[in-house]
Amino acid sequence: MTPPPPSPPLLDGPLLVVGDGRMGRALVAALEAAGLGVAGPAGRGESGTDAAIVLLAVPDAEIAAAARAIAPGRTVGHLSGSLDLSVLHPHEAFSIHPLMTVTGAGTSFAGVTAALSATSPAAYAVASALTAALGMTGVEVLDTDRAAYHAAASIAANFLVTLEGMAEQLAATAGVEREALVPLVRAAVDNWAERGAAASLTGPISRGDAATIARQRQAVAERLPDRLALFDALIEATRELAAVQRTGIETTP
Known part of the structure; x- marks a missing residue:
């Protein structure tokens, strides 16, 4: 079995997925397969104190509350296609929305286009690195076009x-x-x-x-x-x- 490629330096820090639904489980499995160090999927309310990057794989209506529970200093992302980044305030934030249907833990993200946005160049770099690690092609979609x-x-x-x-x-x-x-x-x-x-x-x-x-x-x-x-x-x-x-x-x- 061929070992996964080494993770980009940008993603070397601890990564946490919050949300134990289909998307959360699929993300954890795919990120592990890509060779990234990932914890989760954790339940809502997790603070992410041991993580550098937190991905919120929760329903849209729960994103703001989940973001408020995250400790300061983390880079926080959501996976919503319709919501902008204001729901992640005050964190340095990004979003990744894969244009696909996720059915379970075995879902492959390879070859899929993902809409990206971020509050800073550093956060956008994290989103781009995660997208590339999953085999997706990222395209920037501004909040005004969301x-x-x-x-x-x-x-x-x-x-x-x-x-x-x-x-x-x-x-x-x-x-x-x-x-x-x-x-x-x-x-x-x-x-x-x-x-x-x-x-x-x-x-x-x-x-x-x-x-x-x-x-x-x-x-x-x-x-x-x-x-x-x-x-x-x-x-x-x-x-x-x-x-x-x-x-x-x-x-x-």
Whole structure:
């Protein structure tokens, strides 16, 4: 077994993870695998007196209280995507938000993008070193951009699941199981990842097939009437995307 690489000098001091949930356990396991000296996951209320760096892997609503319990003189970080650094006052602070879903202690962070911010260059260096040790790529997201960044993440992950739930419900009314839609969904996501939204759009709206769109809308109105407003909003947004697609095609040499 190949030993882990030595930790960066910046991370040689004691490191503590607070929060014994999925994220906390995954972080401890991944940091240990990276060769870092890490304690935890500790329960909320831990003071961190034996640590130089403290990572708070607790729910957003608990971060401020957990930060207040940390002894002065530590560099303190949180893992929230939506909160700024004011919740960690008065500590020298940073945040690391991995753009991923954490399912347990065996989670790998390698290859993931992480949003970083910090209250000082020294704290940013700690965040960058931790990110690199976990195999992630860091990108700075300012506090003023935090809400927009986190909304984008929610749209990309949570809202996508909501839409697939709607598709699953409608397909079920026609006797079609969820599994039948999976290859279609995977292909759409793969195309979007490779080419972007406008270049990946297919279907009746992209083709300008008004008759098909009208039949689809009628089916939604009859079978999922509580989702008709959402369907209409998606039609409008997709028409706007199709217009971008057509413009791109027309101007391509």
